[in-house]
Amino acid sequence: MENQLCLFSFEEILNASTTGFIVCCVPSGKGDIDSGNMSCVFINPTAQKLTGITESTGLTQRSIFGEHINLNTLDVSGSLDFKFEKSGVWCRITKSSLGGLFLYTLNDISVEKQHEVKLSHFQKLSAEAEETMEFGSWIWDLKTSQFEWTEGMYKLMGYRSEDLPLSKLDSSTFKKNIHPDDLEMITGKLRNILSYTDTYVLEFRIIAEDGEEKHLYVKGHNTIDEITGHPISVGTAFNVSMLREIQRELEQKVSDLNTSNADLEQFAYVASHDLQEPLRKIVSFGERLDTRSKDSLDEENHLYLDRILSSSRRMQNMINNLLEFSRVTSTSKLFEPTDLNEVLKVTLSDLEVSIQNSKAKIEVDKMPVIDGNQTQLSQLFLNLISNSLKFTKQNVDPVISIKLSDVPETEVIKRKLVGNQQYIKITVKDNGIGFSNENASRIFTIFQRLRGRSEYEGAGIGLSVCKKVVEGHHGIIEAYGIPDQGAVFEIILPVNQN
The missing domain is CATH 3.30.450.20 (PAS domain)
Incomplete structure (x- = not known):
């Protein structure tokens, strides 16, 4: 060698x-x-x-x-x-x-310097992200009680990193800023932090060094430091003060809106109910007057009386429809297994006279049992079938089909329905006068009529009731039409109400 x-x-x-x-x-x-x-x-x-x-x-x-x-x-x-x-x-x-x-x-050492530059850029980006999104991260050595904070954590707590070096950072520093009303709760949870085997979440308030009160959302997990071998807890704290303020405002607005809606529903019901009696008297006495004075009134006065009776009866129908609409809104959402075959059987029985008079042909698929409110589902089919029986073409016998189909997962996603849920689609199709699809968005609006009252009777409430029933069952209803060829109503309903 x-x-x-x-x-x-x-x-x-x-x-x-x-x-x-x-x-x-x-x-x-x-x-x-x-x-x-x-x-x-x-x-x-x-x-x-x-x-x-x-x-x-x-x-x-x-x-x-x-x-x-x-x-x-x-x-x-x-x-x-x-x-x-x-x-x-x-x-x-x-x-x-x-x-x-x-x-x-x-x-x-060019490679080392490149890594340093990349690390510096990453640290700069992280610091900017922490400042923009108002969050900070920390590492807590559970054996020594020492903390390490990122710059964002210093800002959240209201400190400057140069004023509070790592040697002075420990659990007591962190607890010092916890809101007095939350201190006992958080201290208890932190005392048992080693028992957390999964990711843990804490939410509490702090009073930063500058006196500002903040809501923090903390998400962390426990692990072992590869260098020291000590158990450590690593976490990130987010300032959610603005979110909580928005949440409080929304909750207050929802509460106010619910109170307002309840008052409006009660008012609609009471007003409609109280109007019934005087209208009944107007119609009743008007009919008596018409009977007794039929031969004594001249043609002009008889026309006036007919118009009074016609308007009074129309007002009665409108009030009855308003009461029906109010009941759909106010009825408790109690769902129970409901056989749609039985619902349709009863509905068609109620409409038997209208079906016979119009010589209508009704085609119905076998229906499933779903979670629903039987009374409201009866209103749904009653209004849909009545609508098809009403808007028929002259000299054409009505044909109404009620078909059932499944809703594929692709359609569930497309319509943004709740996933992991089984849905059914019920299609009600007729061969009536139809309507232009340009008016499809108006058809479910209360008191909206696509045809004049002189052509077809009605107050424009029935389809609004249908929409409320379907939405109350967490479903979707849509209408499609072709003038002089018919209308199609598609209803998508969940099988189970979770």
């Missing part, structure tokens, strides 16, 4: 090294080694590549390192990270004294 080593000179070994070596000496008669004018007596190929030097003769320390290097720092610390202008390479330079000579060792 010694013989093999003797085959290579020391200079040859240095020239073959992947580490850069530069040897300088103080020129004869000059004792100032900080002048940068030391002569280069040796530079290996690696050092030439790292520094970008192509000509090695007549080199000085300053010509190699350039004017911008801080030689004093290198002299004091013995080491310096430096980027050479010519090559653009980052090197870690170390300086050693060899008697009257000085050895500079150069190691390429």
